[in-house]
Amino acid sequence: MNVYLITIGEEILIGQTINTNAAFLGEKLSENNFDVIKSVTVADEESDILDEFKHAFNKADITIITGGLGPTHDDITKKCIQKFFRSKLIPNNEVLSDINSFLEKRGRKISKALEDQALVPHNAQVIRNYFGTAPGLLLEKDNKLFVSMPGVPQEMKSMFLNSVLPILNERRIGDTNFVQRLTLQTTGIPESMLSERLGNLTELLEGAKLAFLPNPFGVKLRITVSEHNEEIARNKLQEIEQRIRTKVGRFIFGKYDETLEEIVGRLLTERGLTISVAESCTGGMISNMLTNVNGSSAYFQRGVVAYSNAYKVEILSVNEDTLAQFGSVSLEVARQMAEGVRSTSGSDLGLSSTGIMGPRGATPEKPVGLVYIGFCDDKLCTARKFIFGNDRLTNKQRTAQAAIETIRRYLLGISIDD
Amino acid sequence: MNVYLITIGEEILIGQTINTNAAFLGEKLSENNFDVIKSVTVADEESDILDEFKHAFNKADITIITGGLGPTHDDITKKCIQKFFRSKLIPNNEVLSDINSFLEKRGRKISKALEDQALVPHNAQVIRNYFGTAPGLLLEKDNKLFVSMPGVPQEMKSMFLNSVLPILNERRIGDTNFVQRLTLQTTGIPESMLSERLGNLTELLEGAKLAFLPNPFGVKLRITVSEHNEEIARNKLQEIEQRIRTKVGRFIFGKYDETLEEIVGRLLTERGLTISVAESCTGGMISNMLTNVNGSSAYFQRGVVAYSNAYKVEILSVNEDTLAQFGSVSLEVARQMAEGVRSTSGSDLGLSSTGIMGPRGATPEKPVGLVYIGFCDDKLCTARKFIFGNDRLTNKQRTAQAAIETIRRYLLGISIDD
Numbered sequence: 038m039n040v041y042l043i044t045i046g047e048e049i050l051i052g053q054t055i056n057t058n059a060a061f062l063g064e065k066l067s068e069n070n071f072d073v074i075k076s077v078t079v080a081d082e083e084s085d086i087l088d089e090f091k092h093a094f095n096k097a098d099i100t101i102i103t104g105g106l107g108p109t110h111d112d113i114t115k116k117c118i119q120k121f122f123r124s125k126l127i128p129n130n131e132v133l134s135d136i137n138s139f140l141e142k143r144g145r146k147i148s149k150a151l152e153d154q155a156l157v158p159h160n161a162q163v164i165r166n167y168f169g170t171a172p173g174l175l176l177e178k179d180n181k182l183f184v185s186m187p188g189v190p191q192e193m194k195s196m197f198l199n200s201v202l203p204i205l206n207e208r209r210i211g212d213t214n215f216v217q218r219l220t221l222q223t224t225g226i227p228e229s230m231l232s233e234r235l236g237n238l239t240e241l242l243e244g245a246k247l248a249f250l251p252n253p254f255g256v257k258l259r260i261t262v263s264e265h266n267e268e269i270a271r272n273k274l275q276e277i278e279q280r281i282r283t284k285v286g287r288f289i290f291g292k293y294d295e296t297l298e299e300i301v302g303r304l305l306t307e308r309g310l311t312i313s314v315a316e317s318c319t320g321g322m323i324s325n326m327l328t329n330v331n332g333s334s335a336y337f338q339r340g341v342v343a344y345s346n347a348y349k350v351e352i353l354s355v356n357e358d359t360l361a362q363f364g365s366v367s368l369e370v371a372r373q374m375a376e377g378v379r380s381t382s383g384s385d386l387g388l389s390s391t392g393i394m395g396p397r398g399a400t401p402e403k404p405v406g407l408v409y410i411g412f413c414d415d416k417l418c419t420a421r422k423f424i425f426g427n428d429r430l431t432n433k434q435r436t437a438q439a440a441i442e443t444i445r446r447y448l449l450g451i452s453i454d455d
Numbered sequence: 456m457n458v459y460l461i462t463i464g465e466e467i468l469i470g471q472t473i474n475t476n477a478a479f480l481g482e483k484l485s486e487n488n489f490d491v492i493k494s495v496t497v498a499d500e501e502s503d504i505l506d507e508f509k510h511a512f513n514k515a516d517i518t519i520i521t522g523g524l525g526p527t528h529d530d531i532t533k534k535c536i537q538k539f540f541r542s543k544l545i546p547n548n549e550v551l552s553d554i555n556s557f558l559e560k561r562g563r564k565i566s567k568a569l570e571d572q573a574l575v576p577h578n579a580q581v582i583r584n585y586f587g588t589a590p591g592l593l594l595e596k597d598n599k600l601f602v603s604m605p606g607v608p609q610e611m612k613s614m615f616l617n618s619v620l621p622i623l624n625e626r627r628i629g630d631t632n633f634v635q636r637l638t639l640q641t642t643g644i645p646e647s648m649l650s651e652r653l654g655n656l657t658e659l660l661e662g663a664k665l666a667f668l669p670n671p672f673g674v675k676l677r678i679t680v681s682e683h684n685e686e687i688a689r690n691k692l693q694e695i696e697q698r699i700r701t702k703v704g705r706f707i708f709g710k711y712d713e714t715l716e717e718i719v720g721r722l723l724t725e726r727g728l729t730i731s732v733a734e735s736c737t738g739g740m741i742s743n744m745l746t747n748v749n750g751s752s753a754y755f756q757r758g759v760v761a762y763s764n765a766y767k768v769e770i771l772s773v774n775e776d777t778l779a780q781f782g783s784v785s786l787e788v789a790r791q792m793a794e795g796v797r798s799t800s801g802s803d804l805g806l807s808s809t810g811i812m813g814p815r816g817a818t819p820e821k822p823v824g825l826v827y828i829g830f831c832d833d834k835l836c837t838a839r840k841f842i843f844g845n846d847r848l849t850n851k852q853r854t855a856q857a858a859i860e861t862i863r864r865y866l867l868g869i870s871i872d873d
Contacts, residue, residue, distance in 0.1 A: 064469060074503070229568050248465060248466060251607060320758070321743035328737075331813075340734075343757065426560075430747055
């Protein structure tokens with residue numbers, strides 16, 4: 038069954054509020070096997086809203102509307118519903134009593150505007166609101182469903198999960214289409230190269246869909262399988278995952294929304310290993326990411342942000358001759374920084390970054406985007422060179438991610454070179 | 456002039472990615488006096504996309520499309536544009552050379568898929584992409600404009616601000632409704648208290664609009680003035696800004712999208728002062744934020760992330776008796792950490808954080824959210840207590856922001872309390 042989302046409110050159009058309601062509904066509906074075909078935001082203008090109702094009615098089985106149900110003059114969704122469904126407004130006592138007890142709890146008195154919230158279209162089913170005064174509305178016409186909910190996220194979410202979704206799921210019974218989705222998270226390989234390594238997608242996917250979703254930290258691969266039988270869909274998804282892992286498994290660090298630092302944190306905890314970090318170009322971002330994880334104090338020991346050469350020598354025992362000979366942005370200095378922070382901290386592992394993040398600091402031999410990441414344990418001490426882009430913040434993010442990925446590969450015995 | 460936004464990508468519909476591109480474009484377009492009338496998200500399906508192109512063409516002066524321009528099979532926006540505008544694809548040498556130098560810098564080779572990125576509709580104006588391989592496209596028909604940009608936020612934003620917006624503004628000349636917007640950024644004061652201090656809004660605003668936009672780093676105040684004369688609108692906006700500054704000026708650190716760390720970086724540079732940071736609970740976030748600023752190496756000297764007491768003693772000369780007596784999360788330890796990092800680094804200023812970010816680590820006397828921030832110069836050494844919330848990441852953000860705000864207030868001679 039397909040769903041059309043309509044968000045009403047100028048604050049979304051002018052970018053003052055990010056449309057998290059649509060994301061929430063999209064996620065929950067997809068999880069429950071509904072197919073969200075379109076999501077539209079319009080201003081609080083009657084003609085725009087009615088236009089959109091018409092489109093939605095023609096296109097979709099279910100239309101879900103959020104916003105414009107409040108008590109102030111700019112809330113006109115109910116009026117539009119009334120026109121579209123040729124409704125009369127009638128007072129609803131259950132809603133009125135909900136509003137009264139809501140206000141009572143907060144020591145407030147009812148006003149004319151709030152009393153009007155209890156007027157509902159005669160042909161609507163009322164959905165109760167436990168977190169605010171505007172009830173939700175559910176209407177049906179030619180076997181198509183219209184649901185209208187308030188735009189306040191807390192009110193909408195509770196109403197949707199507790200009342201609306203069960204009703205929608207009830208109607209979905211008999212629907213014979215089972216959609217299964219999986220997202221694999223990769224890092225350290227560009228989108229186009231990932232696509233190349235996966236080879237012939239028609240063979241790989243056998244009718245399933247694959248989306249490439251790049252961000253500064255890596256590329257997500259989203260697989261979507263649609264079958265008439267749930268078991269078949271699940272099995273097919275597993276097979277495709279397996280085929281993808283065979284081809285690019287080493288670049289896959291996790292599923293769904295797991296972060297790389299969570300994965301690495303779990304591995305370090307399991308093995309009882311500790312780590313310390315010496316950062317130059319990332320300026321604290323690696324330590325910051327590692328310590329974003331709950332319980333990271335069990336394995337994260339020290340962080341040092343050493344921009345200056347003097348501090349690299351003083352605190353990390355980097356060799357002055359090495360600095361003079363190779364410069365601070367070099368393989369050798371990255372290696373010595375990692376070793377320095379490891380040995381002075383007594384941690385099992387040492388990690389380091391040095392590079393030129395831009396916009397300043399480049400030389401003819403060392404362009405913006407040049408980065409070295411160093412990594413040491415008690416036996417091995419190594420460093421890798423990267424060349425990233427021109428944007429300072431993205432360079433910091435990509436460097437920090439590549440550094441943390443170095444730990445993951447080390448811990449899993451995956452070759453660090455690609 | 457009105458604008459229709461089209462976002463292409465199933466990841467938005469299923470709620471995997473929140474549509475921040477639409478919010479960004481809505482914000483920038485509104486600031487520049489364009490009227491965003493509708494924002495639509497559709498999946499990567501040819502018929503859906505072409506349908507939407509048709510609607511947009513009938514409704515709006517300008518259509519802005521993001522997404523679906525990548526090098527993989529699921530990117531079909533260019534194909535749709537080709538159909539809608541009856542274009543032939545022709546190779547563009549400028550784009551090809553941009554792609555080549557983009558790849559060269561990263562030590563990568565061109566592939567067939569990437570080479571195809573340089574094929575553009577013969578009737579399109581090409582918008583160069585400095586952060587990726589897909590060029591933007593600008594097409595015109597019956598005096599209506601279509602702009603297509605990649606969906607990767609960094610690529611889209613740079614392209615929009617540097618190339619697209621100037622072209623749109625060129626066309627807007629002659630428009631008669633002048634909307635002026637201003638966003639003031641506050642930090643260190645909750646939304647409700649800010650509202651209280653501003654007092655009677657009707658008197659303050661004289662018909663203008665004011666929105667309160669809270670986030671973990673503070674509350675943005677957005678003023679919108681709409682007048683038929685640009686001069687009048689501008690003056691009115693200035694008067695309102697002045698009235699707001701009189702009431703809550705000390706909490707306002709900047710305008711529009713300036714970050715606190717940029718403001719502080721500018722102040723430090725102007726005064727030729729240097730700073731070093733000792734972090735416990737923020738785990739590197741303060742250093743990371745300070746070093747996000749271009750040119751921060753001029754004033755940022757050292758960062759130390761010291762989770763353990765032993766390291767606080769070793770590297771920051773925190774007194775062992777103080778640790779034993781007050782515990783590491785205390786006013787006295789915050790003060791000593793700031794003094795320790797200042798004196799060992801030889802920086803003009805020292806800044807520190809210690810606290811309990813959660814979910815673990817709380818005691819009956821020291822709850823999750825308890826934070827101390829220390830700050831020292833060569834004369835004064837002080838610390839402040841804060842109580843934030845329960846969420847680890849938000850606590851880190853609020854602590855880092857409060858720490859950097861301490862520097863701003865110090866540099867501007869604003870009282871650090873409340």
